[in-house]
Amino acid sequence: MAEFETVTHDVLVIGAGGAGLRAAIASVTAGGGLTVGVVCKSLLGKAHTVMAEGGIAASLGNVDDRDNWKVHFSDTMRGGQYLNNWRMAELHAKEAPARVLELEAWGALFDRTPDGRILQRNFGGHKYPRLAHVGDRTGLEMIRTLQDHAIHLGIDVHMECTVLTLLKDGDRVSGAFAYDRERGRFRLFRAKAIVLATGGIGRAFRITSNSWEYTGDGQSLAYQAGAALQDMEFVQFHPTGMVWPPSVRGILVTEGVRGEGGVLRNSEGRRFMFDDVPENYRAQTATDPDEGWRYTQGDKSAKRPPELLTRDHVARCIMREVREGRGSPHGGVYLDIAWIKERLPNAADHIKKKLPSMYHQFKQLADIDITKEAMEVGPTTHYVMGGIRVDGDSQMSTVPGLFAAGECAAGLHGANRLGGNSLSDLLVFGKRAGEHAAAFARDHGAGRVNDAAADDGARRALEPFERQGGEGPYQIQQALQHTMQDLVGIVRREDDMRQALGRIADLRARAQRVTVEGNREYNPGWHTALDLGNLLTIAEAIARSAIERKESRGGHFRDDYPAKDASYSTFNIVIRQGADGSMQLTREPIAPMPDELRTVIAEMG
């Protein structure tokens, strides 16, 4: 075998966002003196979690004491259209409050209620004000708290290091093969258990709120290692991304704007969200603008405004307005928070205090003062509900010793995620994954690492340098982003998606001939070339699953099957790699929900 720098940990966590850091903390404090390492593609503290804005969902009941885990559970299940792993939804709703309070004990400073407790705000699909937050920079508070806590626990952090493949010993996982970005040298990790916490897939689409890191690495690594993926057809298009100027298209405008009273209007000035309220949400939705406003101001007798319906629905209503010619000049609709000056004294200061980074983002990037003018917004690719199939309690994938938590895992959110349920997901299941990975590491010795697999990984990674005259990686990445945006986007059709599969196959062939220039040191062209394989794998998984689901539900909308079909409510679409290397789809039945949980859902209405 070629000589690689080798690093050994009992537990290796891949990813340093909220899920990865929480998992690492859990593993290192699990007892038994385990050694824990964390690898991440960027510097510590820069993972996607830092960008989260609106808040963390947990039924603390500080603002409305009617809230409790049962309401949170049933809100999550309704939002997910009952395809959720109900066990995960139950654990999440029960454990989120403790995980948020733990952050406070580690130094997080959330906004406060008048009686000095953690303040909570309204968000789409949550019945009561439930999101603990710090203005609109909650993710920064969360990642910094976890990071600053973790650095004193003796965890080894390998920054700017990217995992290329997982290594196995028989069925179980035994290590990971990676390169460091700075020097471009390979590194071999040996580990008894591995937690994947690599986040999402947004870079597969052209318009996205996601950074360069979101290339579906974890999902693809797990798939290549033989693990099952599920629900890959469910991608969340957030209704409100920036649309103008072109260079900021897709950057997120937090749902918190609507939670604070912001309203959506079309070019005719109409609040079009009142025009189409789905049947199953009608009883919970305000009947007129005044009631909606009272809800956002904490009136407990009022119902929520239709702007706070689930994201999939709001995104489709915006698309409809634009398609029918009632959009804004740059192809979005208007999101107006400035109007609250009609209702509140000092509205401008209030907006700046509640939404400081939105105020700056628009002021600096779009020359818009949101305290005076409406914003132009439209849908942007934001989150993937699908991902690695895991056991609800332990977060172990179908590969022994391989765990997954956070956005790269599937189950909690079903067909659609509620805002704020991701940050709580990271904490609850990051902790569980870390603990169970530690237990696995204690119970199992080290596996053997297959040298040939590492050599093979190195050889393949270096091929783009050796080839001459091929295409550059950016062109292929852009072509894939256009394909997915155009053909497997918010509105899907079978013929489009079949065409997408054809293009993905062509792009895969092109990716095999990709050429990079320069040397191995900090070479983004090379890094982009290495990411292509992962992007193509998850793009194919999304397209195939979306073809298979011949109905519309949650984040998945089929123009050719616009209605929900009850026969599709009983299974998840699961993907595995077949013996011949091809992608195999199966329909796996959802386990029946226990009576207690059934009763909870019935009670909550």
Added chain:
Amino acid sequence: MATTTVAEKSPAPTAGSPAEAGVRSATFRVWRGDATGGAFRDYTIDVAPGMVVLDAIHQIQAEQANDLAVRWNCKAGKCGSCSAEINGKPRLMCMTRLNDLPLEKPVTVEPMHTFPRIKDLVTDVSWNFRVKKGITKFTPRPPDAPDGTWRMQQSDVDRVQEFRKCIECFLCQDVCHVLREHEKEDEFIGPRFLVYVAALEMHPLDVADRVPELQKSHGIGYCNITKCCTTVCPEGITITDNAIIPLKERVVDEFYDPIGKLVKIFSRKRRS
């Protein structure tokens, strides 16, 4: 780029050609090189409305220099990855609009000067991560309520929330002359970590005392309140007035420190 519709159809890939009205070109003078040396190279690109410097760098990377090294994540001023010196000023590339720069002449983009160079715009900022580890960690008082929670008023947390806005871009570290010119990395933690210590010291729940270490190992005495750090902070944190000066006052109260004492008298006067 589709600018007339958010519909999911977009025109065929055109590798970044700006279909906007008012297209013009601009030249970027980008430092290319590594730890052993380098030089500025000029790249001319078409610019579209609303572009920021990071967009220009990405366009150069996609079309002319695939291996141009740059860090970024959020593209919205939230992660603090894209720090550089633009026309000589320490700034975030993603928050620097081209229409705020004179485009008649080349825009220079170079890595932060204070940190060792790795490649092109990427520097070795690992020193910052080591410094943080050396600061006494958050140590809360026992919980206030039987359920293990605390009570804090918004007015008590406001001050510390300002410090906790820090995105760790390290632009303040880059501009501080104690690090940039005098290279006191071994003796001075720099403005970013003075803000961090202030956030801990003024945290309503924290009970640890970091004043001795401020004086001895963190080198607060090196700061002579030039306020350059405050000027460059993209988060608008009033680093000197709100964090460093109050810390210096605490040090004066525990130790004797001539500069700090003057500061204290001065700031007291100003307040009265």
